[in-house]
Amino acid sequence: MGLFRKRKYITVSNTEINRDDILGEQQPIIPDGMWVKCPKCGRILYNKDLEEKLKVCGNCNAHIRLTARERIDITIDKGSFVEFDADMKSDNPLDFPEYDVKTAAMAKKTGINEAVITGMGTIGGKKTVIAVMDSHFMMASMGSVVGEKITRAIETATGKELPIIIFTASGGARMQEGMFSLMQMAKTSSALAKHDEKGLLYITVLTDPTTGGVTASFAMLGDIILSEPGALVGFAGRRVIQQTLKEQLPEEFQSAEFLLEHGFIDKVVDRSKLKDLLTQLLSN
Structure with missing residues (x-):
């Protein structure tokens, strides 16, 4: 520095x-x-x-930005978290050059095998399934394993008739996996539809940044959508939108506060108050 x-x-x-x-x-x-x-x-x-x-x-x-483990530590009741599918790792379905090397290096650097941690625990004593994306692993881009782990977590919540909370943070679909990555949008959304059919609660917490295919799928499907202050939330990048529309966008465009003002999310919540609010929502 x-x-x-x-x-x-x-x-x-x-x-x-x-x-x-x-x-x-x-x-x-x-x-x-x-x-x-x-x-x-x-x-x-x-x-x-x-x-x-x-x-x-x-x-x-x-x-x-927090790591997924840091997020779990401040959200889940101490000693109650049980992780799912911790050993699941990405393959290289398109033989993308050095993709295997990059994911291995990310795993060594971050201490996790992929860009999401899923599991089950209690929040304020209320049992819930949770998925937490980690922007420190390839900007939490959504490849096959990220989509599969989140889908399995949703299916577990459905089978056990439990609520699920997903903390989103992503640069979008993972380009190294092409169509396999884009398929995860439909797969996760379909699993959530079955969860919803049982009348079960789904809460999303948008954190910085939540963009691309994640925003276009499970991030915005929550029964209740919360966000941390100042989080960048959107689909396409600001520059792309401005060039397409040929006009200047508001300075606060794609911020959590902008989305709240326009009715896209339900509440912007300070990190220090988030666990108490989740406890309250799970208790209702």
Whole structure:
């Protein structure tokens, strides 16, 4: 970040002198990960304080992206979560160049095998099935495994007559899987239709960003649709829409607040208040 970077040379009486000649080799040691920069306002934040605030910037209220595991930890009652299909991994159905290498590298980096974690647990003591997408894994793009895991989670909720909550975060369909990826839109939507036929509750929580094929399928099919503040939610990109319509879009276009104002979602909820609201909804 450069926050603690020292200049190599300092000027004394119009003469540049090497700092090491004065200070020696000793330099301040700043542990990695101690400070992070808010992606919205740019303020430097102490990481421990940020984690205590559930990764919400105290300066601008930016809801910084969580991993799927972090999301589950702050949502599901401690000790109650049972994961589904943890070992399921992507294949390379189109023999896309180096796709296998990329997914393996992402798995090693993130500690998860795909861009969604599914399972069952309790929220405020109420049993529910949950699926949480993770933008740190290939921007949570939806390939065959993501679609299959979410579909299986929905089917489990249907079979056990339980509600399901899906936290969405995605760049859309995964281009490396082509039509196989696009098929997941229909598959997940069909599973949700059967869940709905049984009169069961489906809640979606839109997080930043939720775009593309995910928005066009299960993200917007919830009986109740919630969103975190400031989340980007849309289908096509802003630039594509502007070029197609030949007109300038409002600055807040595709934000959670814009969607709430126009009736596309039900409520924008701060992260700190989300579990209490989910508990209330599951209790009704």
